[in-house]
Each structure stands twice: as structure tokens, then as C-alpha cells.
Amino acid sequence: MRLPSGLVLFVFLASHLLNHAAGLISLDVMERGLGLFILVWEKQPGLILLSAAFAVHIANALASIWQRRSFRLKGWQAAQLGLGLAVPILLAAHVFGTVIAYEVFGVGTPYRYVLARLWVEGGGTGAWAQALLVLVAWGHGCIGLHYWLRLKPWYGRALPYLYAAALLLPALALAGFVSAGMQVSALAAQPGWMEALYRANKLTPEARAFAENGALWTRLAILAVVLAAFAGPVARMLLARRGGPKLYYRDSRVLDIIPGATALEIIRAAGIPQAMVCGGRGRCSTCRVRIGTGGEHLPPPSPEEARVLQRIGAPEGVRLACQIRPVRDLEVTPLLPPTATAREGFHGPGHRHGQEREVAVMFADLRGFTQLSEHRLPYDVVFLLNRYFAAMGQSIEEAGGQVDKFIGDGVMALFGVESGRDAGSRQALDAARRMAARLAELNQALASDLKEPLRMGIGLHVGPAIVGEMGYGGVKGLTAVGDTVNTASRLEGLCKTYTAELVVSQDLIDHAGADLSAFRIERVAIRGRGNDLSIRIVPEIAELPV
Incomplete structure (x- = not known):
């Protein structure tokens, strides 16, 4: 309910700011805009919708504070929470002086009257308080919208325009507010103008005292409720220190499980950085963790969590840390770095x-x-390798594969990670053809710089491998490990033995549905394998059938 109620309040505030901006034109235009504003927001059903949204949003905020298990917040979360709690405190005097005073005493609320009280009484302190209220409420709303919308694929493109609008609207509103205030201050300098204005709008001493006392007691009540809400997390944190079930984090930290807390809250309460783009609301998936021992005691994912897990193609045993509330010993391992962005969380097979x-x-x-590079300048070696890597990389990607890594003057590539072994086998053979053709073009382009043409050997094999993102820090990427990888490397090495450009396993040929019967077949022993492997030896890749 936080989002729809917040959107209603944001639209209300935006329309109010537009009304203020009309003060740049004239006070009369501002008054006419107020009539439309009142018709929309202070008459039914707009008033009911606005009142319900305000009550729900405040209640939701207090409930979320009560339910928190720690006070470790990201900067934007702390800012949003602080600004949000400040709004009703700053708003109390304005509401009692206008809406409630009108309902109880019939006090009128035209802009001239409101602006006179804000700009003329008390040396204009009311005007400064009102300006602060606008900035606080607008900042709170913009933070909430930003951290909701940034999970949308289109948001990055729209952000510059939305950011400009978020700056422009309050700037125009404050400028209109100041302009209208100056106009009213000039009118107030006329003898008897203020007294006549107050009489016309039924501002009596009783109404004034009622508004001031009501605002004071409302602020005190809000502070008391907020303090009571913060008592919940404090009590739970104290209970957690008495001992009980533990959260085992990445085999290196043992954390006390705070009663009722999510795994994300427990991790952050311990001061451990953890990715959390959406603020722990189960939208971004960046807090995903792999569940170890103790996972059998967790309830199944809720429909909302299941949708996010399905969206990222999460395997069994992966859950969102912000959605699981452990009550018994549990092992968790984070799957994304603390610096993960919304883009990384939105996709993730x-x-x-x-x-x-x-x-x-x-x-x-x-x-x-090696011999070719011995008598070349370092610049020439790097230039030549980069030309070669670019040609081979393009060939692999055009065939549907993905470059795993460049190793010295070698290349490792994977095929069929998404499409399966049959399609991957066909793609691998196609890539070999393309690479041979590109190498011939490269030799022709560099003929004047090479004493002899560049030659290469390729080994191809298909089979089971463990695939995943491996590495550390910035040196991390999708790769594969296992017997299949080792065998493909051994086949590439056999190219020297057979003086061939390609050595390919019969297994890959069968899965590709290709006919390479015209080429020599051998049974070879591969180091690390228990059984011999059937291979085909292709002296020149250009001879492969299409």
C-alpha cells in the first residue's frame, strides 16, 4: 500500500506546486488556480482519497519502523525516512491553520489570507517554514519515485528529463510563492488592509488559539508515536543478544538471528555490506543468496518472491535475502557483490x-x-595480437558463441550455454570456418609485415561442464571448468602432432549432425580421461563441408 498511497500524495503535491508557480503571473491567477485545486482535492471523492492516502502512508511508515530489526540504513534510505517523518511535523501548523480551522470555525483560506499570515506575521518565519515543508516533502517523494522507477528498463533513458522536471517544478513553485508573498506584503502595508482581511475570513482569537494549540499537540503526539515505533527494533536487537539461532554468513561470520528479521536485515545489522537496490522490498533481486544447511526449515517463496526468482532464472537453493526470515540456524552465501546495480539485479540467468x-x-x-614475435617491437606485437583477437572474437560471436578468455596468444570460447549442446556443436564448427576465413583475410592484409602467414590450431569438444561467473573483483566473468574443457584444450594441442588446423571430437560431430567421414579418424588417449576418445583430424578448415 506504500506505493499507491505515495503516488496519490505525490500527485497532490505536484498539483499544489503548479498552483504556487502561478504566482509568477499574478496573485489573481494564483487565486483562480486555487479554486480548481479545491474542487479536485477538497471535495469528495478527492478529499476522501487524499485523506486515506495520507493516513495509509503515515501508518505504513510507522509500521515499517516498528518492524525494522536494525537501524543500519543506506544513505538514501535514511534521507527518505528522515524527510518523511519531518513532513507531518512541518505540516501540522499549515493543516490546522487552514483545513481544520475552516471546518471548525469557518475560517476562509484564500491565498491572500494564507500568504498574509505566512509573510507578514512573525517577520516571515511562517513563509520560510512553508518553503522548507515544500522542499522536504518533494525530496521525500522524489527519492521514493527514483528508487521505484530505476528498476524499470526505460528509466535510464528518461532520467535526464525527469531529473530536470524534478528540479524545475519546485523552483518555479518557490519563485511563484515568493512573488505572491511580495505582492501581499505590499498590500499589507496599506492601513487597515490586514484587519479587513482577517475579519472577512473570520479569523478570531479563538480560531487562532485553536490552530496554534492543535499544531503543538499534534507535533508532540507525532513525536511520541515515532519514538514508540522505534522501540520495536530496539527491543528485538536486545533480545537477539541473549543467544539463540545463528546465521552463518559465507562460512566466515556467525551472526545472531534477530527475532522476526529478514536475512538481509540481520546481515546489515552486523555491518556487513550487502547489495540492496530496492531497499529490501523484493523487487531488484540484488540481495539474492544461496541457501545452505538449514534451508529445509524455510517456508517456500511467496508469490511475489517466486516471480522475481523466475524472472532471473534462479536455480534451486537461491532465495532473496530480504524475503526470508530465519528462525533456526541457516547458512547463506551472497551471489552478487555489495556494489551490484539495478541492471545486474534485473537480469541474471x-x-x-x-x-x-x-x-x-x-x-x-x-x-x-613466439618465434614470430622475438624480433618485433612490443608495439608491433600488441598491434598484431589485437588484430588477431578482434578477428577471432568477431567470428565466434557471429557464430553464436561467446569468448571466454584470451590466454596469451590463444582463445577459449563457449557455445550452447543457452541454446544447448546440439546447437552449440553446430555453432562451434561454424565458428571454426569463420575464424579460418578471417585469418586468411588477416594474412592478406598483413602480407607486407609478415615473413610467413599466421597459422592456428583449433580443438573442439562437447560435454558436461560447470558453468558460472568466476573470478574476483573486476576480473570476473562467465567461464566453464571440468573434463570437457580440459579435453578441448588437449585436442588443440594435438593439432601440432597431426599438423592439422582442426582436431574435433566425434561426440561434437555427432551432436552437430555433420558429416566429416571424409577426414581421418583416430582413437586417442586423453590425459585425465579413463576412456579413449574418437577424433577427426582436419588438415585445413577450409575443406569443412558447409
Whole structure:
């Protein structure tokens, strides 16, 4: 209910600011706009909708404070919470002086009257308080909208325009407010103008005292309720220190489980950085964790959590830390770094967390490159390798594969990670053809710089491999490990033995549905494998059938 109620209040505030901006034109235009504003928001059903939204939003905020298990907040969360709690305190005097005074004493609320009280009485302190209220409420709303919308795919493109509007609207509103205030201050300088204005709008001493006392007691009541709400987290944190079930974090930290807290709240309460783009509301998936021992005691995902897990293709055993509330010992391992962004959380196929998949693996290596580079300048070596890597990388990607890594003067690539082993096998053979053609073009382009053409050997194999994102820090990417990878590397090495450009396993040929019967077949022992492997030896890749 936080989002719809917040949107209603944001639209109300935006329309109020537009009305204030009309003061740049004239006070009369501002008054006419107020008539439309009152018709929309101070008559039924607008008044009911606005009152309900305000009550729900405040109640939701207090309930969320009561339910918190720690006070460790991100900067934007602390700012949004602080600004939100300040709004009703700053708003109390304005509401009692206008809406409630009108309902109880019939006090009129035209802009001339409201602006006179704000700008003339008390040296204009009321005007400064009103300006602060506008900025606080607008800032609170904009933070909430930003952290909701930034999970949308289109938001990045729209952000510059929305940011400009978020700055422009309050600036125009404050400028209109100041302009109208100056106009009213000039009118108030006329003898008897203020007294006549107060009489016309029924501002009596009783009404004034009622508004001031009502605002004071309302503020005190709000402070008392807020303090009571904060008592909930304090009590739970004290209870957690008495001992009880533990959260085992990444095999390195043992954390006390705070009663009723989510795993995310427990982790952050311990001061451990944890990704959390959406503020722990189960939208972004950046707080995802792998569940270990103790996962059998967790209830199944709620429909909302299940939708997010399905969206990212999460494998079994992956949950959102912000949605699980452990009550018994539990092991969790975070799957994204603390610096993860909304983009990383929005997509994330399950295999990136580690899965066994049937993939085709390619290893390609330049022949004799060490001797070729011995008498060249470092600049020339780097230039030549980059030209080669660019040509091979483009060939692999055009065939539907993905470059895993460049190793010295070699290339490792994966095929069929998403499409499966049969399609991956066909893609691997297609990539080999494209790479051979690109290498011939490169040799032709560099003929004047090369004493002899560049040659390469390629090894191809298909089979099960563990696929996932591996590495550390910035040196992290999708890769594969296992016997299939080792075998493909060994086949590439056999290219030297057989003086061939390509050595491919019969398994890959069968899955690709290709006919390579014209090429020599051998049974070879591969180090690390228990059984011999059937391979086909292709002296020149250009001879492969299409």
C-alpha cells in the first residue's frame, strides 16, 4: 500500500506546486488556480482519497519502523525516512491553520489570507517554514519515485528529463510563492488592509488559539508515536543478544538471528555490506543468496518472491535475502557483490550462479607466434595480437558463441550455454570456418609485415561442464571448468602432432549432425580421461563441408 498511497500524495503535491508557480503571473491567477485545486482535492471523492492516502502512508511508515530489526540504513534510505517523518511535523501548523480551522470555525483560506499570515506575521518565519515543508516533502517523494522507477528498463533513458522536471517544478513553485508573498506584503502595508482581511475570513482569537494549540499537540503526539515505533527494533536487537539461532554468513561470520528479521536485515545489522537496490522490498533481486544447511526449515517463496526468482532464472537453493526470515540456524552465501546495480539485479540467468550444462568448448592457438614475435617491437606485437583477437572474437560471436578468455596468444570460447549442446556443436564448427576465413583475410592484409602467414590450431569438444561467473573483483566473468574443457584444450594441442588446423571430437560431430567421414579418424588417449576418445583430424578448415 506504500506505493499507491505515495503516488496519490505525490500527485497532490505536484498539483499544489503548479498552483504556487502561478504566482509568477499574478496573485489573481494564483487565486483562480486555487479554486480548481479545491474542487479536485477538497471535495469528495478527492478529499476522501487524499485523506486515506495520507493516513495509509503515515501508518505504513510507522509500521515499517516498528518492524525494522536494525537501524543500519543506506544513505538514501535514511534521507527518505528522515524527510518523511519531518513532513507531518512541518505540516501540522499549515493543516490546522487552514483545513481544520475552516471546518471548525469557518475560517476562509484564500491565498491572500494564507500568504498574509505566512509573510507578514512573525517577520516571515511562517513563509520560510512553508518553503522548507515544500522542499522536504518533494525530496521525500522524489527519492521514493527514483528508487521505484530505476528498476524499470526505460528509466535510464528518461532520467535526464525527469531529473530536470524534478528540479524545475519546485523552483518555479518557490519563485511563484515568493512573488505572491511580495505582492501581499505590499498590500499589507496599506492601513487597515490586514484587519479587513482577517475579519472577512473570520479569523478570531479563538480560531487562532485553536490552530496554534492543535499544531503543538499534534507535533508532540507525532513525536511520541515515532519514538514508540522505534522501540520495536530496539527491543528485538536486545533480545537477539541473549543467544539463540545463528546465521552463518559465507562460512566466515556467525551472526545472531534477530527475532522476526529478514536475512538481509540481520546481515546489515552486523555491518556487513550487502547489495540492496530496492531497499529490501523484493523487487531488484540484488540481495539474492544461496541457501545452505538449514534451508529445509524455510517456508517456500511467496508469490511475489517466486516471480522475481523466475524472472532471473534462479536455480534451486537461491532465495532473496530480504524475503526470508530465519528462525533456526541457516547458512547463506551472497551471489552478487555489495556494489551490484539495478541492471545486474534485473537480469541474471541461473547458470551464472553455477550449473552443470552440456556445452561445446573451443580452444584456438596461434602456431609459432613466439618465434614470430622475438624480433618485433612490443608495439608491433600488441598491434598484431589485437588484430588477431578482434578477428577471432568477431567470428565466434557471429557464430553464436561467446569468448571466454584470451590466454596469451590463444582463445577459449563457449557455445550452447543457452541454446544447448546440439546447437552449440553446430555453432562451434561454424565458428571454426569463420575464424579460418578471417585469418586468411588477416594474412592478406598483413602480407607486407609478415615473413610467413599466421597459422592456428583449433580443438573442439562437447560435454558436461560447470558453468558460472568466476573470478574476483573486476576480473570476473562467465567461464566453464571440468573434463570437457580440459579435453578441448588437449585436442588443440594435438593439432601440432597431426599438423592439422582442426582436431574435433566425434561426440561434437555427432551432436552437430555433420558429416566429416571424409577426414581421418583416430582413437586417442586423453590425459585425465579413463576412456579413449574418437577424433577427426582436419588438415585445413577450409575443406569443412558447409
